[in-house]
Amino acid sequence: MSQMHSVEKQLRQMILGLEIGPGEKLTERWIESRFGASRTPVRAALLRLETEGLVGRDGRGWTVSPINLAELEQIAVYREAVEVAAVRLTCSLADRSAIDVIEAMLESCDNDTPREEWHRVGMDFHIELARLSGNEFLFRAVRDAMTRLSRARWLEVRDEAALSRAWAEHRAILAAARRGDADEAARLLSVHIVGSRDRLVTSLANDRRGLRARGFAVVAA
Amino acid sequence: MSQMHSVEKQLRQMILGLEIGPGEKLTERWIESRFGASRTPVRAALLRLETEGLVGRDGRGWTVSPINLAELEQIAVYREAVEVAAVRLTCSLADRSAIDVIEAMLESCDNDTPREEWHRVGMDFHIELARLSGNEFLFRAVRDAMTRLSRARWLEVRDEAALSRAWAEHRAILAAARRGDADEAARLLSVHIVGSRDRLVTSLANDRRGLRARGFAVVAA
DNA sequence: TGCACCATCTTGGTATCCCAAATTGGTATC
DNA sequence: GATACCAATTTGGGATACCAAGATGGTGCA
Numbered sequence: 001m002s003q004m005h006s007v008e009k010q011l012r013q014m015i016l017g018l019e020i021g022p023g024e025k026l027t028e029r030w031i032e033s034r035f036g037a038s039r040t041p042v043r044a045a046l047l048r049l050e051t052e053g054l055v056g057r058d059g060r061g062w063t064v065s066p067i068n069l070a071e072l073e074q075i076a077v078y079r080e081a082v083e084v085a086a087v088r089l090t091c092s093l094a095d096r097s098a099i100d101v102i103e104a105m106l107e108s109c110d111n112d113t114p115r116e117e118w119h120r121v122g123m124d125f126h127i128e129l130a131r132l133s134g135n136e137f138l139f140r141a142v143r144d145a146m147t148r149l150s151r152a153r154w155l156e157v158r159d160e161a162a163l164s165r166a167w168a169e170h171r172a173i174l175a176a177a178r179r180g181d182a183d184e185a186a187r188l189l190s191v192h193i194v195g196s197r198d199r200l201v202t203s204l205a206n207d208r209r210g211l212r213a214r215g216f217a218v219v220a221a
Numbered sequence: 222m223s224q225m226h227s228v229e230k231q232l233r234q235m236i237l238g239l240e241i242g243p244g245e246k247l248t249e250r251w252i253e254s255r256f257g258a259s260r261t262p263v264r265a266a267l268l269r270l271e272t273e274g275l276v277g278r279d280g281r282g283w284t285v286s287p288i289n290l291a292e293l294e295q296i297a298v299y300r301e302a303v304e305v306a307a308v309r310l311t312c313s314l315a316d317r318s319a320i321d322v323i324e325a326m327l328e329s330c331d332n333d334t335p336r337e338e339w340h341r342v343g344m345d346f347h348i349e350l351a352r353l354s355g356n357e358f359l360f361r362a363v364r365d366a367m368t369r370l371s372r373a374r375w376l377e378v379r380d381e382a383a384l385s386r387a388w389a390e391h392r393a394i395l396a397a398a399r400r401g402d403a404d405e406a407a408r409l410l411s412v413h414i415v416g417s418r419d420r421l422v423t424s425l426a427n428d429r430r431g432l433r434a435r436g437f438a439v440v441a442a
Numbered sequence: 443t444g445c446a447c448c449a450t451c452t453t454g455g456t457a458t459c460c461c462a463a464a465t466t467g468g469t470a471t472c
Numbered sequence: 473g474a475t476a477c478c479a480a481t482t483t484g485g486g487a488t489a490c491c492a493a494g495a496t497g498g499t500g501c502a
Contacts (some may be wrong), residue, residue: 018490027452027453027454029452029454029455030443037487038486038487038488039454039486039488040261040264040485040486040487043261043264043265043454043455044264044268044485047265047268047269048268049268051272059494060453060455060493060494060495061453062454071357074356074357075358076354077306077310077356077358077359078306078359078362078437080306080357081302081303081305081306081359082299082302082303082362084302084454085298085299085301085302089298096459126493133301133500135295135298136292136295137295137296137297137299137300137366139297141303141362143359156427175280180471192358248482249484250482250483250484251481258456258457259456259457259458260456260457260458260484261455261456261457262455262456264484264485280464281463281464281465281483281484281485282483282484283484289478319500
């Protein structure tokens with residue numbers, strides 16, 4: 001038998017990994033047969049994924065949420081608010097030694113690290129940084145925002161220059177946080193998030209035609 | 222037959238209205254018979270309410286989330302981040318005429334307004350103010366935070382002095398926002414949220430014994 | 443040939459049944 | 473009298489049967 005949250009995890013994996021394209025229709029029966037589960041766990045999974053914004057109701061049926069450029073821009077504003085608050089909180093803590101763990105995480109990526117790993121670590125940087133604040137709500141907010149951004153970020157990972165720039169910015173943010181310079185850390189983080197958003201939205205707007213050709217629904221800003 | 226989200230709405234109402242006490246055990250079978258629905262919609266309702274933080278899993282069963290003082294303090298920090306970001310965003314908008322609607326909402330409360338109405342308007346002030354920002358994520362964050370605070374806030378409503386103070390602060394925030402003074406609006410809002418948290422936590426810590434006597438679970442900070 | 447209407451199938455929503463695990467209450471033993 | 477163990481009931485999780493509404497496609501009439 002499958003583990004408890006198996007349907008949910010596997011389905012989320014397929015959606016986040018773009019194995020099921022943004023905008024695709026989903027039927028409970030298809031998921032049921034695909035994962036060998038019955039409708040009860042399928043429905044639970046869909047309800048959870050709905051709150052994560054990964055699937056939505058399309059009239060009567062279910063749809064994998066399209067990539068929404070307007071939403072990406074709004075998320076950037078939201079992230080800026082919560083991540084800046086989190087890093088400021090972290091800077092005010094006495095023990096900031098856990099920052100080293102995040103630094104190590106960044107350093108674990110080198111030239112022969114697979115794309116998936118860069119993608120994951122790029123998100124985990126922000127999530128773990130928020131976790132350091134000790135505030136559960138700021139942490140969850142960042143984690144949920146990164147989940148929503150996850151699919152769009154596959155594109156950024158393909159750009160070497162953007163990646164090394166992002167990593168440099170990540171290191172600079174950590175350095176400021178480590179010495180407790182809240183203002184500088186906040187400033188760098190803001191710049192990073194806004195820049196990241198710009199690159200992402202531009203890149204998506206350019207690739208939009210190609211993405212649609214692959215069957216990925218991309219909603220304009 | 223009952224409407225689609227009837228179980229969820231009614232159950233949420235009972236929890237938020239303290240008709241079911243914080244910390245109480247819930248069984249799917251009880252909810253089923255109580256609302257005349259079957260288990261499927263009951264489970265959907267529980268899953269949704271779980272993401273709202275109103276119910277939680279207690280081993281195998283379900284429990285109405287206790288009032289958690291530590292959580293209230295963390296929510297205040299979270300609120301401060303998102304509400305301040307929202308009001309700053311609103312101040313940067315050209316058309317801030319919708320502020321008048323919120324002002325009118327505040328003025329609709331007078332001496333012979335029932336408690337429930339003060340309670341609701343006190344929350345809607347923050348929710349509607351966040352909505353003005355036009356950012357869906359900031360709005361949802363504030364709405365969810367207020368939902369989580371809702372039960373604890375029943376206590377504050379009993380304190381006349383605290384209420385009139387809160388209303389004065391609300392008006393001052395609106396005034397600053399109306400003239401586009403983002404820094405002042407942000408400052409006033411921060412002060413309001415922190416003060417509100419202090420009064421709430423103090424009040425709850427004092428009433429804790431009484432609340433427990435009524436069967437309400439209150440978890441210390 | 444084109445359009446409207448009807449039969450059929452699909453789909454999500456609901457109700458009910460089954461099961462495994464855990465809680466509970468009682469009893470027997472030390 | 474306390475405790476350990478066992479049975480029975482309760483409970484949530486999963487599976488399945490059923491239903492009403494909507495989509496679909498085919499057919500017949502104009």
